[in-house]
Amino acid sequence: MTTRQRLPVEGFAPYQEAPGEEYMSDDQLAHFRQLLLEWKQQLQREVERTVHHMRDDATNYADPADRATQEEEFALELRTRDRERKLIRKIDQTLEKIRKDDYGYCEQCGVEIGLRRLEARPTATLCIDCKTLEEIREKQRVA
Numbered sequence: 001m002t003t004r005q006r007l008p009v010e011g012f013a014p015y016q017e018a019p020g021e022e023y024m025s026d027d028q029l030a031h032f033r034q035l036l037l038e039w040k041q042q043l044q045r046e047v048e049r050t051v052h053h054m055r056d057d058a059t060n061y062a063d064p065a066d067r068a069t070q071e072e073e074f075a076l077e078l079r080t081r082d083r084e085r086k087l088i089r090k091i092d093q094t095l096e097k098i099r100k101d102d103y104g105y106c107e108q109c110g111v112e113i114g115l116r117r118l119e120a121r122p123t124a125t126l127c128i129d130c131k132t133l134e135e136i137r138e139k140q141r142v143a
């Protein structure tokens with residue numbers, strides 16, 4: 001039994017390639033374009049929800065402890081929103097790559113990133129080998 005892959009957009013069916021289909025065919029590019037657009041919409045809805053939530057919840061607590069809790073909560077939400085905004089920017093950059101027919105290949109070594117990896121991480125710009133190397137280097141830099 002295979003474990004079900006967690007997709008960025010729930011319920012978005014993975015691409016079924018035809019036998020012998022070439023990598024990054026027009027159909028595949030259309031599939032990833034659609035996937036990215038839906039993902040972006042989903043994120044934008046979440047960003048909006050956060051904004052509304054913060055507006056509705058902004059209460060002027062008399063107790064400094066309550067105020068501190070609220071401030072912490074808001075700080076956390078702002079960080080989440082910031083992350084979502086960055087992700088939306090990344091999605092836009094990826095959509096641009098699709099437009100330029102430059103999508104699906106590793107920026108470091110040029111190999112195919114692969115459909116399965118892109119399905120799970122549609123904004124991936126590195127193949128799994130280069131990504132792993134990058135992560136090792138980053139860890140060494142921090143250490």
Ligand SMILES: [Zn+2]
Binds near residue numbers: 107109110126128131
């Ligand atoms: Zn690579």
